[in-house]
Amino acid sequence: MARASGKSNLVAGENVWVQVDTLMTHDVCGPGTIGVFKREFGQNAKVWDAKKIVIIPDHYIFTSDSLSNRNVDILRTFSKEQGLPYFYDVIDDENGNWQFDSSQGLLKRQYGSRYAGVCHAALPQKGHLRPGEILFGTDSHTCMAGAFNQFATGIGNTDAGFVMGTGKLLIKVPETMHFRLEGKLQPGVMAKDIILHVIGEIGFDGATYRAMQFDGEGASDLSMDDRMTVANMAIEAGGKNGIFEYDEKTKSLVEERTSLNGTKSEYEPVERDNNESFIYDSTIDLTKLEPTVACHPDPGNRKTAREMTDMKLDRAYIGSCTGGKTSDFIAFAEIIRGQEVRIDTFGVPATPEIVNDLQTTEWEGKSVWNILTDAGVRMTENAGCSACLGGPVDTFGRMNEGGMKCISATNRNFPGRMGSKESEVYLASPATVAASALAGHVADPRDYLN
Numbered sequence: 001m002a003r004a005s006g007k008s009n010l011v012a013g014e015n016v017w018v019q020v021d022t023l024m025t026h027d028v029c030g031p032g033t034i035g036v037f038k039r040e041f042g043q044n045a046k047v048w049d050a051k052k053i054v055i056i057p058d059h060y061i062f063t064s065d066s067l068s069n070r071n072v073d074i075l076r077t078f079s080k081e082q083g084l085p086y087f088y089d090v091i092d093d094e095n096g097n098w099q100f101d102s103s104q105g106l107l108k109r110q111y112g113s114r115y116a117g118v119c120h121a122a123l124p125q126k127g128h129l130r131p132g133e134i135l136f137g138t139d140s141h142t143c144m145a146g147a148f149n150q151f152a153t154g155i156g157n158t159d160a161g162f163v164m165g166t167g168k169l170l171i172k173v174p175e176t177m178h179f180r181l182e183g184k185l186q187p188g189v190m191a192k193d194i195i196l197h198v199i200g201e202i203g204f205d206g207a208t209y210r211a212m213q214f215d216g217e218g219a220s221d222l223s224m225d226d227r228m229t230v231a232n233m234a235i236e237a238g239g240k241n242g243i244f245e246y247d248e249k250t251k252s253l254v255e256e257r258t259s260l261n262g263t264k265s266e267y268e269p270v271e272r273d274n275n276e277s278f279i280y281d282s283t284i285d286l287t288k289l290e291p292t293v294a295c296h297p298d299p300g301n302r303k304t305a306r307e308m309t310d311m312k313l314d315r316a317y318i319g320s321c322t323g324g325k326t327s328d329f330i331a332f333a334e335i336i337r338g339q340e341v342r343i344d345t346f347g348v349p350a351t352p353e354i355v356n357d358l359q360t361t362e363w364e365g366k367s368v369w370n371i372l373t374d375a376g377v378r379m380t381e382n383a384g385c386s387a388c389l390g391g392p393v394d395t396f397g398r399m400n401e402g403g404m405k406c407i408s409a410t411n412r413n414f415p416g417r418m419g420s421k422e423s424e425v426y427l428a429s430p431a432t433v434a435a436s437a438l439a440g441h442v443a444d445p446r447d448y449l450n
């Protein structure tokens with residue numbers, strides 16, 4: 001933040017103007033952001049830097065709701081008008097209109113070649129995340145990009161409209177909470193369990209307007225996917241951002257993705273301050289963590305899966321930016337493989353690239369995708385946010401009835417999050433979701449490892 005504001009150093013609590021490296025928006029907040037931008041800067045105003053704006057429709061896409069479809073058209077018109085190179089349209093025809101065709105069902109893909117899927121998973125895949133940069137996005141889970149050693153946080157449409165016109169934003173430097181990770185996760189325990197453990201410890205508002213710094217040898221051992229899972233849920237504790245250190249894993253993924261996509265490849269990572277000071281300091285021994293569940297009605301309502309095995313479930317769901325990555329589906333499939341789910345189970349990969357990974361990765365001659373569908377999992381090729389945040393009533397996997405209980409690999413479980421306000425969502429790792437889908441009640445995945 002000091003670098004982005006042209007200062008040699010900053011202290012927590014200071015308000016500074018930072019230069020923005022990337023602004024991301026999507027179909028839900030993009031039209032509102034564009035409205036603010038046009039109202040404040042003029043109908044014919046140009047954005048501050050077309051190459052620094054990334055627009056990723058992903059939320060309410062595969063629905064017949066005409067206003068949701070129209071949001072994608074608003075983004076297309078604006079991107080054309082402004083000459084934005086990074087608009088990941090749902091359709092290939094830049095003069096067309098997006099309309100979901102429900103007669104084709106919800107499972108078969110209906111997007112074109114540029115569609116990118118869930119914004120937070122698409123940003124790294126498409127080469128838009130670089131260490132040491134400032135990323136703002138009109139979505140609270142923008143903090144996921146902190147896995148890449150950058151300051152990334154969600155902002156509202158008004159701020160985003162201002163950034164669109166000026167490329168800068170006034171922001172308060174957060175205090176930092178320190179989470180030192182030691183030891184190794186045991187089989188059946190995943191990165192999701194780390195962050196559910198942390199939020200259970202500090203509460204769903206325990207990190208309000210604070211940075212959550214994760215480091216230590218346990219953090220270095222985590223894959224980039226796992227770091228993304230942890231950073232993604234910083235906001236579920238109220239955190240301003242989550243952040244990891246830069247290392248060889250970060251470097252190799254950033255270099256691979258920027259070169260694959262021809263995006264900007266220069267960057268300057270940030271290191272920990274010599275005199276770092278923390279408002280909170282904790283050490284977590286990963287070896288001791290157990291499969292964890294965040295119970296209805298908030299992400300801080302923590303129990304172990306073992307303590308919950310009496311609770312019957314109606315539904316299981318794997319998907320979202322947090323839990324819909326290739327590695328999440330692989331962990332899920334390792335448990336499901338060769339068995340049958342007992343409850344309705346929905347699978348929504350976060351991006352088209354992940355759909356492709358699952359359809360082309362084979363175990364003993366069968367794709368992971370087919371292993372899952374043979375086990376009774378309803379897999380959709382229409383990668384996106386889907387029922388992670390409910391959405392229109394025809395959204396795949398949405399909980400339209402009250403009283404339903406769903407175990408989900410997603411990241412948020414406040415009442416109504418996945419549909420009906422009377423339904424209940426229990427957050428867990430992909431492994432715990434898999435074991436529970438097989439059992440029909442909350443289950444500890446360590447009993448299902450094979």
Ligand code: SF4
Pocket residue numbers: 059118119120139141319320321322384385388389410411
């Ligand atoms: S998948 Fe869920 S949490 Fe992630 S961006 Fe979409 S709605 Fe938000």
